[in-house]
Amino acid sequence: MGPGSPPATGAATPPPSAGHCAHPHCHGPRFGLRSPDFPASRHPGSLSRGPRPTRPGPASLRTILAAGASRSGSEARGRRSWGGASVGSHPLRLSSSTSVCISRHPPSRCSGGAELPVHRRGPEQRGWLWARSRARGGRPAAGAPEDGAEDEALARGGFLESFCESAETRALLARLPAVLGDRAAREGALERFRVIMDKYQEQPHLLDPHLEWMMNLLLDIVQDKTSPADLIHLAFKFLYIITKVRGYKTFLRLFPHEVADVQPVLDMFTNQNPRDHETWETRYMLLLWLSVTCLIPFDFSRLDGNLVAPPGQVRMSTMDRILEVAETYLVVSDKARDAAAVLVSKFVTRPDVKQKKMAGFLDWSLHTLTRSSFQTIEGVIAMDGTLQALAQIFKHGKREDCLPYAATVLERLAGCRLPCSNQTLLRKLGVKLVQRLGLTFLKPRVAEWRYQRGCRSLAANLQLCAQSPREPTVHAETPAGDGDCDVPEEVESVIEQLLIGLKDQDTIVRWSAAKGIGRMAARLPKELADDVVGSVLDCFSFQETDGAWHGGCLALAELGRRGLLLPSRLEDVVPVILKALTYEEKRGSCSVGTNVRDAACYVCWAFARAYEPRELQPFVAAISSALVIATVFDRNINCRRAASAAFQENVGRQGTFPHGIDILTAADYFAVGNRANCFLVISTFIAGFPEYTQPMIDHLVTMKINHWDGVIRELSAKALHNLAQRAPEYSATHVLPHLLSMTQSLDLHTRHGAVLACAEVTRGLYRLAVQEDRPITDYLDDAAVRGLKHIHQQLYDRQLYRGLGGELMRQAVCVLIENLSLSKMPFRGDAIIDGWQWLIDDTLRNLHLISTPSRQQIKEAAVSALAALCREYYAREAGEADPARQEELTRQYLADLQSPEELTRCGFSLALGALPCFLLSGRLQQVLAGLGAVTLIRPEDVSFAESRRDALKAISRVCQTVGVRAGGAPDEVVCEANVSQIYRTLLGCLRDYTTDSRGDVGAWVREAAMTSLLDLMLLVAREQPELIEATVCQQVMCCVAQQASEKIDRVRAHAACVFMALLHSGGSPVPHVPHREELEKLFPRSDMASVNWNAPSQAFPLITQLLGLPAYRYHVLLGLAVSVGGLTESTVRYSTQSLFEYMAGIQKDLRALEGFSGTLLQVFEDNLLNDRVSVPLLKTLDQMLANGCFDLFTAEQNGQSVKVSLSLLCPLPAQNRGHEHVY
Incomplete structure (x- = not known):
């Protein structure tokens, strides 16, 4: 069944949303829901089908939310549909800050992307919004934006309330004859009309009150015998644009369709050239018009009485002429082919035509299929049109008329070997035709054995519940009439081909096969339908491809929605769906499985609507935990949103999910759009509910710590840091030992993630111990402490810091060193400290050997590890430095500042900046002199801009570390004796305009110099303002103002921010700012936030x-x-x-x-x-x-x-x- 068509007699209850997207690049099904204040779809090119009655739906939130279900069924029936799917939702307000909507449509599209309702927060945000998937075939798009900003901007866009351009459109159509002779004016009018209509692609129903007069104006031109051919073609172009926006099904009924219209429309085809690519819109609209006139309730032979044949030609009957036109245009290469298939389906199935022409047309169609090859363009075009026509004939024709030909068509179709074709559309049409043939073999019947969940209308269900107690639904185990059902042998072949279609490589084929499985099972006896379910479950073998898993999920969802998946099968199905929710297979440098996880969310959505709470009660804990995990820990944004929508549906329909409302409030549509927010914030909140804590931790340890994506491994480790504080005993006794064993894995990703996780879990337990005023060893036993200490040595002994993966392991162990140091592990005086120091120094010394993408991250990790290591293990009890260690570090690091490798200078500059105060004590002058020397430009290191930048950062950090004291010693603090030299160094770097093949690399140095000047000026102004001399302050302000007026946008914006910060420094103002009063008038404090200094027009x-x-x-x-x-x-x-x-x-x-x-x-x-x-x-x-x-x-x-x-x-x-x- 296609969108907008009534269900076949005896078929299962039709799905609440089934339709095919009309967007030219999307052939998948469309699902969605919308509230009354969301009047139209958000899909470009969607063909809205007009109002249809809402489908009945199951009850949910019986008592708690009954007050929110006051919306009547008539209100729902008045809503427009999206792509033929009845749409609507019932927002049930729980409080001023929370709303739960019971959706009428699933969270998933067959393409693997999510089209989800928006769980909006706050009473001012109403309705449901949509997310649209960008992934094709379930594979994540490279470089796709993760934060979902485009969806949010789309969702918050304005909506139209009426057809505002009515008057302009009327004038535009009225002057078509006038603009015909002027090509520029004609094309301008056409483009303007296209722009007007495109505005209503997402709300096409707004055009409905105006369609009739627009069509009349254009058809008056077409029917005027004095209109030139070019004007008629122009009118049909305008008609096509309207049809594209509103959809041809809505438009068909507006065409004139009286008996007198048949011959004129047919006569128009005599002047058409099927190969003219400029006038295809004319032929497309004429075929649609002819398909309407074919529905006149008179025998076509009555129209042949007055026909006169031209001299020398044989007179053709009207019936033959129409069939000839249809056959001609079924094999053309333009869109007229689609309209010809519509014409055939309506014409051949007429009572008078089917007796004379159906057999002949089917013979012609099968002959066309047989002689066409899908390896040629002409063959593909011919097969496409023929398959479309056959599928629509078997869809719209009566079963008794089509049954005699079904076996032959099936046999000839098998000979075409369509599953071997590389044309996706042909395979999809083949599956569609196969299922229509299968439905023809089986008598339409209502499966009495199917599972029924009472009333499908939420409002009616709640009303029944309020009137009387609900009686449990009784399901017959042995339905009457199943034994009398005769199943032809061809049905087995149909089912087999549909099961093969479930494993197709393309989504649209799998989706069509899944719908076919559901429709066929609804007409089968219980035992045979159960065999079909078993065959579908065979798709979930790990020997199968991700396509088979995806197709199996879609089929299970269809079976469940139609009540064909009995509760007795849930024990087999639910474990499979739980696996599908976490399905991911590594393929090269990425993975597949996004579409599988999305479809699994769709299954959970469908089950929430299909079953009574008591049927799903044994599986609530597993399903709720799996959906929560997918909501917060899935890598793909569409899957997270799909899981959130499925969780919401279960909360609303089932009412048995623990803490469902609280979780929905936190994990709404926009919140789950940000991956870091999901891993680090939402997960922590949900872990506060004990039902979900351990499953979330287990999932991270088993599935995410060894993930192929390094970002996911790092986020998972940080998430374990937070979750360890929610379940400290479990983390210390189960999680940490398991992670320690994983640190010696042969797999690089597992080893890297495990080391990061060990670091974060230990740090999380330490933070909890500090809050409880306990030592970290109260949580960690001796084995765990030894395991953490030996990680570095074990990796070193196995030479895992070298070769492939050495970069990852260095970064991970540096993070481990930092976190163990911050956690105050009892390693003071241990030999492992020297090993850690060696690793940090060796990493900084060999940065030039590390690949560019990971170089910055490793450098920052090593510097952070050094700072934490020195603070914890290099200070004596009195807070003083070990003289030997201090001498060794400063001497070594100052020597490495003169390295011929630029990156070595960078690393050790930052390392000196990271040293704690007690290690700088007595060595400040040496350190500042060494760093100042790095900032100087010499002929041999002119291009070392990065080292100069990092040296400036280090100078600023050193000054912040030691502090300012006017009368202090120059080797201890920033004081009167050394502050001038620091200013000279920083100001000198503002004149660095070095250029090389990378461009103005000196800009990096100037930006760092301005940042350092700002930090130093604010520090001195706060601690010892008398150290700021008027001349120095003027130099700083003038040099920064110069940078703010130069040509590089980034530098100009940074300089302007520094200038404003110096002028409007809070607390302690910077003294001696030249012309302060005038500056405060020219640059008020409000400009700090309101002016975009990157924009030249504002700066x-x-x-x-x-x-x-x-x-x-x-x-x-x-x-x-x-x-x-x-x-x-x-x-x-x-x-x-x-x-x-x-x-x-x-x-x-x-x-x-x-x-x-x-x-x-x-x-x-x-x-x-x-x-x-x-x-x-x-x-x-x-x-x-x-x-x-x-x-x-x-x-x-x-x-x-x-x-x-x-x-x-x-x-x-x-x-x-x-x-x-x-x-």
């Missing part, structure tokens, strides 16, 4: 205002000159515009103009040999002169000095100009 108008302040003019003009004379179009435009606006403001102020000109000349003079500044400055000056910025000087004698200065500066010999890279 430059503000920055150029600093030209009016003498202290800042030189540096801001220097930066603006580079921006105005740059290459980036947006930067040049807005910087030039802002500069000229400032110049226009001072044109009448001779003094200000002279000051600006003098500064400009000074900038020019200071940078004559600097191409980075002089070349763009000349471009800037050229634009300023061309725009008359100095016209005031032409009438003033005072301007002579400017002209003389320029003439003296410009004619410098070219050989004296340098080409420096560093300034």
Whole structure:
């Protein structure tokens, strides 16, 4: 059965949503639900089928939520449907902050993606929203966004309330004859109409009140005999656009369909060329129109009485003409082929036509299939049209009319070997035709043995419950009439082909096969249907592909929704579904199984609607835990949302899931969209309910710690950190020993994840012990302590720090060292400390040997491990450093700062910055001098920008570590004796404009210098403000303002944020800021959050205002000159515009103009040999002169000095100009 068609007599209750997506790239089924305030689908290109009555549904939330089910059935019936599926939901408000909706549609599409309801939080957020899958065939799309931002933006978009462009559309259609002669006007009108209609792709029902007049206006053109052919084609193009948006089924009934319309429509085909690709819309609409006129309740032979054949030709009957047209267009390559199949299904099944033409047409169709090959394009096209026609004939035709031909068609179809075709659509149509043939073999009947869950309407169910106690439903074990059912032999072949279809490589084929399995089982006796269930369960073998698992899940869901999966089978089915919820198979560098997990969520959704709570009660604990785990720990966002929707459905329909409402409130649609939030926040909340704690921990240990994706392993370890505090005894006695055994695994991923997990679990137990004022050893026994201590040595002995996987293990053990140190493990004085120190030093020393993607993460892990290790194990009881250890570390690290490897310098710079205060005591001057030397640019290390950046970061961190004291010793703290040198180092790095093949790498250094200056200035202002001299503060503010006016967006934005932070420092203001009062007016505190400094259009108008302040003019003009004379179009435009606006403001102020000109000349003079500044400055000056910025000087004698200065500066010999890279 297709979307929008009534169920066959005797068939099981039709699904609450079955339909095929009309989007050109999606052939899967569509499911969904929506509240009354969500009036239309959110699927582009969807063909809404018009209003249909809502399906009955089971009861749920009987007493607690009865107040929310006051919506009447008539309200539900008034809703529009999405793709033929009845849609609707009953939002049941529980409180001002929570709502639970009983959905009418499942969470899954057959494509493996999720189309889920949104669990919105807050009374102001109403209705259900949709998520759309991007994955095809269940495989996760590479680089797909994980946070779901696109879905959220889509969900919160505005909705239309009516067809607002009615008047414009009427005028547009009325002037079609006028624009016909002008090609540009004609194409403009067509494009404008397409844009108008496309706005209503998601809410096509809004067009319904206007469809008739639009069609009448266009058909008047078509039926006017004086209309030129081009105008008729144009009118049909407009009709097609409307049909595309609203759907052809809704549009069909609006076509004129009287007896007088048959011949004119047929006559129009005589002027059509099936090979004309410019007019295919005309043929498509004519075929649809003809399919409606074929439904006239008169014998076609009555229309042949007045036919006169042209001279020399044989007269053809109307019936023959229609059949000839249909056969002609069934084998064309455009969309007219689809309309021809619709025409055939309505024409051939007419009572007068089937007696004369059905057999002949079926013979022609089978002959076409036999002689066509799916290995050629022509053969594929012919087979596609023929299969569509046959499938629709056996769908719409009466069983007694089609039964005589069914066996022959099935036999010939088997000879076509469609399962071997590489054409997905042909395989899908083959499966669709096979199931229609199977339904033809079996008599329509209601399976009396099927499981029935009472009334399917929630409102009616609650009303019945309020009136009288619910009587338990009695299910007959031996239904009457099963023994009399005659099952033809062909049915076995049909079932076999459908089971093969369940394992197809493409989703749309599997989905069609699953629907066929459900429809066929509904007409089989109980014993045979149970055999079908058993065959479906055979798909869940680990020897089968992920496609078979996916198809099996879809089939089980269909069987369950139709009541064909009896409760006695749940013991076999539920364990299989629980496995499917965690199914994932590694394939190369990624994995498959996303579609399987999504379909398993669909099965859980379907079971929630299909069974009484008492039937599922024995499985509630397992299903609820599995759905919670999928909701928070699945890698794929669509699966998490699907699991959340399935969990919600079970909470609403079953009412037996523990803490269901509380969990739904936390794990709503948007919350589960962020993977880190799921692993680290939501999981911790849910673990507070003891029913879920241990299953969640076990899942992480067995399934996620050894996951192929490194991000998942790291998130899982951090999640275990949180969950260990919820179940400390279980984590210490069961989880940690198991993880310790996994650290010696041969599998790299298992070993890496286990080491990370050991570190995080230990840290989690320590945090809990601190809260309870207990030592960590109260939770860990001696074996666990020894196991943690020996991890490094065991890995070292097996040489697992080298070769493949060595990078991962170094990073993991560094995390282990950090967490064990922070957990104060009793290893002080142990030999393992030297081993840990060796690992950290060796990692930092060999960073250049580590691959680029993981280099930064490993460097940060090693530096963090060093900081924690030193603080815990290198301090004496009195808080002093061990002199020998201090001497060894500082000497070694300072020596490594001079390494010829840039990355080695980076690592040890950060290592010096991470040393605790007691190790820096007495060595501060040495450390600052060593780090300052790294920031200097020498010919041999010009391109070492990263090492200079990291050295600046280390200087800032060292200053934060030792603190500030004005009268302190320079070897102990930042004081009057050394602060000036620190400022000189940082300010000097603001002049680093190094460029190489990577671009302006000096920008990294300048950003780090600005950050360090900000940290130091705020630290000194807070501790010892008298150490900030006026000249130093002016230098800092001016240099930062220069960076804020330069051309690189990222640097400009960072500089502006630093400038604002220095100006508006909270608590202790930075002293001696030049022109503070004027700056606070120009840059109020509100600009810190409201201005996007990355955008040139917002940044430059503000920055150029600093030209009016003498202290800042030189540096801001220097930066603006580079921006105005740059290459980036947006930067040049807005910087030039802002500069000229400032110049226009001072044109009448001779003094200000002279000051600006003098500064400009000074900038020019200071940078004559600097191409980075002089070349763009000349471009800037050229634009300023061309725009008359100095016209005031032409009438003033005072301007002579400017002209003389320029003439003296410009004619410098070219050989004296340098080409420096560093300034």
